[in-house]
Amino acid sequence: MPAEPSPSLADARRSRADRARQVADVLRRQVLRGAFADGLLPSEEKLAAEFTASRNAVRDALSVLVAEGLVTRVQGTGTVVAGRKYPHGLHHLLGLAETLREHGEVVNEVRAAGSVTPPPAVAARLREPGGGPPETVVYVERLRRLNGLPLSLDLTYLAPDVGGPLLGEDLDHNDIFALIEARTVYRLGGASITVEAVSADPHTAAVLETPAGAPLLMVERLTRLDDGRPVDLEYIRLRGDRLVLRGELTRS
Amino acid sequence: MPAEPSPSLADARRSRADRARQVADVLRRQVLRGAFADGLLPSEEKLAAEFTASRNAVRDALSVLVAEGLVTRVQGTGTVVAGRKYPHGLHHLLGLAETLREHGEVVNEVRAAGSVTPPPAVAARLREPGGGPPETVVYVERLRRLNGLPLSLDLTYLAPDVGGPLLGEDLDHNDIFALIEARTVYRLGGASITVEAVSADPHTAAVLETPAGAPLLMVERLTRLDDGRPVDLEYIRLRGDRLVLRGELTRS
Numbered sequence: 001m002p003a004e005p006s007p008s009l010a011d012a013r014r015s016r017a018d019r020a021r022q023v024a025d026v027l028r029r030q031v032l033r034g035a036f037a038d039g040l041l042p043s044e045e046k047l048a049a050e051f052t053a054s055r056n057a058v059r060d061a062l063s064v065l066v067a068e069g070l071v072t073r074v075q076g077t078g079t080v081v082a083g084r085k086y087p088h089g090l091h092h093l094l095g096l097a098e099t100l101r102e103h104g105e106v107v108n109e110v111r112a113a114g115s116v117t118p119p120p121a122v123a124a125r126l127r128e129p130g131g132g133p134p135e136t137v138v139y140v141e142r143l144r145r146l147n148g149l150p151l152s153l154d155l156t157y158l159a160p161d162v163g164g165p166l167l168g169e170d171l172d173h174n175d176i177f178a179l180i181e182a183r184t185v186y187r188l189g190g191a192s193i194t195v196e197a198v199s200a201d202p203h204t205a206a207v208l209e210t211p212a213g214a215p216l217l218m219v220e221r222l223t224r225l226d227d228g229r230p231v232d233l234e235y236i237r238l239r240g241d242r243l244v245l246r247g248e249l250t251r252s
Numbered sequence: 253m254p255a256e257p258s259p260s261l262a263d264a265r266r267s268r269a270d271r272a273r274q275v276a277d278v279l280r281r282q283v284l285r286g287a288f289a290d291g292l293l294p295s296e297e298k299l300a301a302e303f304t305a306s307r308n309a310v311r312d313a314l315s316v317l318v319a320e321g322l323v324t325r326v327q328g329t330g331t332v333v334a335g336r337k338y339p340h341g342l343h344h345l346l347g348l349a350e351t352l353r354e355h356g357e358v359v360n361e362v363r364a365a366g367s368v369t370p371p372p373a374v375a376a377r378l379r380e381p382g383g384g385p386p387e388t389v390v391y392v393e394r395l396r397r398l399n400g401l402p403l404s405l406d407l408t409y410l411a412p413d414v415g416g417p418l419l420g421e422d423l424d425h426n427d428i429f430a431l432i433e434a435r436t437v438y439r440l441g442g443a444s445i446t447v448e449a450v451s452a453d454p455h456t457a458a459v460l461e462t463p464a465g466a467p468l469l470m471v472e473r474l475t476r477l478d479d480g481r482p483v484d485l486e487y488i489r490l491r492g493d494r495l496v497l498r499g500e501l502t503r504s
Contacts (some may be wrong), residue, residue, distance in 0.1 A: 016296055018363070018364075018393070018454035018455075019430060020455075021407070021453075021455070021456060022407060023371075024453075025407060026371055026373050026374055027448075028371075028470075028486075029472055029487075029498045030373050031433065032446075034263050035373065035442060044389040048374075050371050050372055051371045052350040052369060052371075067451070067453065068451070079263035079338045085448070087446070093501040093502060100347075110272075111270070116345075117304060119278055119302050119303045119304075120273075121278050121279075121281075122278055123304075128316070131485035141270070155273070155277060170379050171307055177503075187267050187503075188503040189502070189503060190500055190501055190502040190503060191500070191501045191503075192498070192499075192500055192501075193468070193498070193500075194339070194498050195447060195465035195496065195497040195498075195499075195503060196337070196469070196492060196496045197449040197450075197469045197490075197492030197498075198320055198449075198467050198492060199320070199451075199465075199466070201272075201273075201276075203272075204273060213451075214451075215450050215451050215467040215468070215492075216449055216467070217447070217448070217449045217451035218280075220277075221501075225473075235256035235281075240449030240467075241447060242447050243446065245446065245447040245448075246444070246445070246446050246447075247444075247445050247447075247499070248442055248443070248444055248445075249442055249443045249444075250345060250442040250443060251429075251439075251440040251442060251443075251478075
């Protein structure tokens with residue numbers, strides 16, 4: 001069944017806002033991929049020609065990126081890259097410090113660390129070596145900074161035999177994954193993750209030093225040992241203006 | 253190097269807001285996993301006991317989920333599940349209709365479809381059969397609804413030999429992936445994706461029927477044929493209150 005004749009891209013009825021979105025999407029990825037090596041975007045006139053869009057549509061597109069904190073307008077200079085997003089791999093199971101090593105040092109502010117009685121919904125997701133849900137878990141809460149900038153707030157629940165040995169270790173400067181593999185006999189297998197977009201509630205926004213309502217990537221990650229036992233349940237809030245998740249998919 | 257003695261979870265100095273966040277994170281996932289089969293959350297008193305948290309912290313946690321549109325308070329009944337999020341697989345390369353088949357029918361409103369001259373930044377990502385960047389591309393813009401509800405706004409650029417044959421097809425009721433495999437000789441291989449959280453600009457929010465500033469998952473997906481040629485570049489905005497991405501990671 002063929003579709004009705006569709007409006008074309010060049011259709012005059014296509015609104016300026018629709019054109020602006022197209023331009024913004026392509027420009028956003030160009031900024032994030034480092035296409036503007038000197039940090040300066042082309043002039044509005046040049047962008048209008050490249051995108052065969054009106055100057056007004058280009059201006060609206062740039063306003064969207066300004067609102068996202070990605071670029072800023074500098075009087076007399078033009079539009080310059082203001083923000084930077086760091087890629088966090090989705091393909092392999094890596095800790096934040098491992099994945100961002102080339103970009104700088106990750107330092108963790110440990111906001112809580114200790115043994116606690118887990119809520120039933122947490123206990124039900126984790127397993128003791130014997131196969132039952134743990135009666136206590138190790139809870140670690142960290143605010144994670146790269147080069148001083150808050151990137152994420154991580155709430156971590158660990159099976160006690162896996163998390164216990166980590167409590168005396170330097171959680172400020174090490175990924176939990178790295179500590180598990182260095183300080184226990186266990187090896188990590190895989191993880192199940194879910195990714196959502198949520199708005200930062202006021203308190204979380206204050207902790208992450210971002211405006212209330214700012215977009216966050218909310219990741220739940222349940223990590224298993226190489227024998228399949230789930231031992232590490234994490235709730236990770238990533239600042240949307242600082243991190244992008246990256247991965248590879250296959251069709252079959 | 254051992255860490256300094258860390259504040260424990262039970263520490264009285266741990267703020268009510270920190271406890272509320274812990275409760276909200278676990279409850280959010282319980283709601284999304286369908287843990288409350290009758291749609292009714294436990295009473296605040298029961299939740300306070302389960303989470304060994306104060307009633308105030310539980311109330312704050314529920315307020316966060318109310319603000320996200322996930323639950324609502326019903327006078328005389330309690331807190332009930334209001335929203336639903338659909339899982340979209342990250343692991344395999346699937347179209348939206350394929351992945352949501354069990355949840356209902358995806359219908360696409362085709363907002364634009366036709367051949368256009370691509371901006372250089374788009375052309376540079378795609379390849380013709382001969383290996384060069386395409387001089388024209390097929391552009392398709394779709395607002396995608398599940399059971400009538402807007403889920404995503406997709407801007408798609410296709411190499412002309414792949415996209416051309418699709419223009420006469422029923423784009424309203426078929427995934428582009430499915431049409432490519434049904435109507436061309438080509439087979440899909442894999443894709444590279446990036447996932448960001450962004451706020452909806454006012455116009456996009458209106459199209460997606462969500463409030464301005466609402467959190468969106470912004471996905472860029474570059475899909476390749478099984479011979480490795482990149483032919484399909486998409487910019488996909490997913491409503492954060494309606495979709496969650498789900499995937500599996502491996503350590504090695």
